[in-house]
Amino acid sequence: MSPTVHFTIDGQPCQAKPGDKILQAARDNGIFIPTLCDYEGVKPVGSCRLCTVRVNGRLLTACTTPVAEGMEVENDNAEMNDLRKAVIELLFVEGNHFCPACEKSGNCELQALAYKYQMMVPRFPYQFNPREVDASHPNLIHDRNRCILCKRCVRLVLDEKGRQAFTFNKRGNKVTVVVDKELGAKMTPELAQYAAHICPVGAILPKPSGFETPIGERRFDKKPIGLDNAKIDTHA
């Protein structure tokens, strides 16, 4: 097998290691592909569909599709960007995202991507689904109004024995993320902070304090998402 795979993204020649996924290869070649569920260090699950690209004519998720020799990837064009905008709009109408009152405003990847793709009024009707807020745990608040079911918390927030503190509950359009009662009660402030950090939206917030950094001085207030390829700027 050749040690290097040659392919193009939007006509730009790129190289990657065999087995690399398109998303990682794009980053390594200085190209931004938007994501919400992907997170460095865990296996991609392809749940948000925001990284969708057109590969040799087919729509595929960049986070789960390996590069191949001669592959032609279409990423940053009107069709792909409108598709991404539609996904973002769907997330906004399906959840209850009240950005001006959200502690994560300015640090929220969904909000930052909505700005990037210039979302105005969503083309889909708002659902206003009733969602619960679970503030019963000593070190974190779980606000399901803002959850986008990216599964990052399920995959990444583990206790010292590797047990998942967050899990999916129910199925289909009833699916929701819940916090394990026992592990939620025992969760350290550090793990709660980490959970809030990896949550791309404001669904997980650490107790006891909030709004320590004023709105206007937060991560995406200073540098809009996708402006450069700083090793996935969503993870800063």
Ligand code: FES
């Ligand atoms: Fe690829 Fe979410 S980042 S589907």
